[in-house]
Amino acid sequence: MGVPTLTRADRTAIEPALDPSPSVEWRRPIPSASGPVRFARYAFGPNRLGYCGPDEAGELFAQATVGREEPRLRALAQQFEGAYPYLELISRSSGIPDPLDARVVEAYWLGSPVLERVRPQDLGPSLERRFRSRLRGDAWRWLATKPDAGAVPVHAFHVLDVFPRLGLLRSGETDRALEVMDSCRIRWGRVLERDGDWLVVSAVPLELEGGKLRLGPARPERIRGWSDGAGFVEDAGPGDVVSIHWDWACERLDDQRLAWLRDSTTRELELANRTI
Known part of the structure; x- marks a missing residue:
């Protein structure tokens, strides 16, 4: 089964302010980067905070900026126990031999048509092996329905549908849960200004409205x-669109990658809201 089709009403409820209006022409060529380097650029944000991956944030940052020691970078990537199994699943299902192929990495972090090759009968057993023993009560029963409902192994799925079932959202700490989920999901922001090593961007936050997740009105974020x-x-600089993981800018996005990220986020919000 493919991804669910959203009605206009669905989209209006979930994404009231997806696209901060551009005031500056921002479509500039974006330098290419290898799959391992792109993985590191997305993984660095939470790694530097100690949330996932090896305790080698300095090395990861160096490799993500220079990218000259691919074997070392690959070894680091394999230590991300949350993300790497998804890469392996996408790789197997799509027939792309390398889990760190740029197409696989892009599909996981942003979403792309590559994910359409991952069948429910592939995703379901993978989720069961990894998470069933860690979930209590109805949490696994609800998660087990997601592959047939159209879920795909994109990072947004893990953040919005898997992560909450591992305890935080159900702990009663709703504000903290939303804050963590919003930081952990891959966000997009249009650059308003640069201030030294910092960027001020216009981004859309995750909100809980009427018991459902949605994206709120755009707001400035540093x-x-x-x-x-x-x-x-x-x-x-101003006008560029960047992807964001935790508090770090990961890469500049062109129109296509921005569209993939927005679409995957919207789809996964709709799926998560079915069983929140």
């Missing part, structure tokens, strides 16, 4: 673009 001038977004 994020890290560089550390002592080194970073992942080259010379990003």
Whole structure:
């Protein structure tokens, strides 16, 4: 089964302010990067905070900015126990041999048509092996319905549908849960200004309205673009759109990648809201 079809009403409820209106022409060429380097750029934000992956944030950052030691970068990537199994699943299902192929990495973090090759009968057993023993009560029963409902192994699915069932959203700490989920999901923001190593972007936050998740009105947000001038977004400036993981800018996005990220986020919000 493919991804669910959303009605206009669905989209209006979920995404009231998806696209901060551009005032500056921002479509500039975006330098290519290898799959391992792109993985590292998305993984660095939570890794530096100690949330996932090996305790080697400095090495990960160095490899993500320079990217000259691919074997080392691959070894680091395999230690991300949350993300790497999804890459392996996408790789197997799509017939792309390398889990760190740029197409696989992009599909996981942003969403892309590559995910259409992952069948429910592939995703379901993978989720069961990884999460059934960690879930209590009805949590597994609800999660088990997601592959047939159209879920795909994109990062937004893990953040919005798997992560809450592991305890935080059901603990009663709703505000904290929303804050963590919003930081952990891959967000997009249009750059308003640069301030040294920081960027001020217009981004849409995750909200809980009437017991359902949605994206709220755009608001300014201050994020890290560089550390002592080194970073992942080259010379990003006003008008550019960047992807964001936790408080770090991961890469500049072109129209296609932005569309994939927005669409995957919207789909996964709709799926999560069915059983929240």
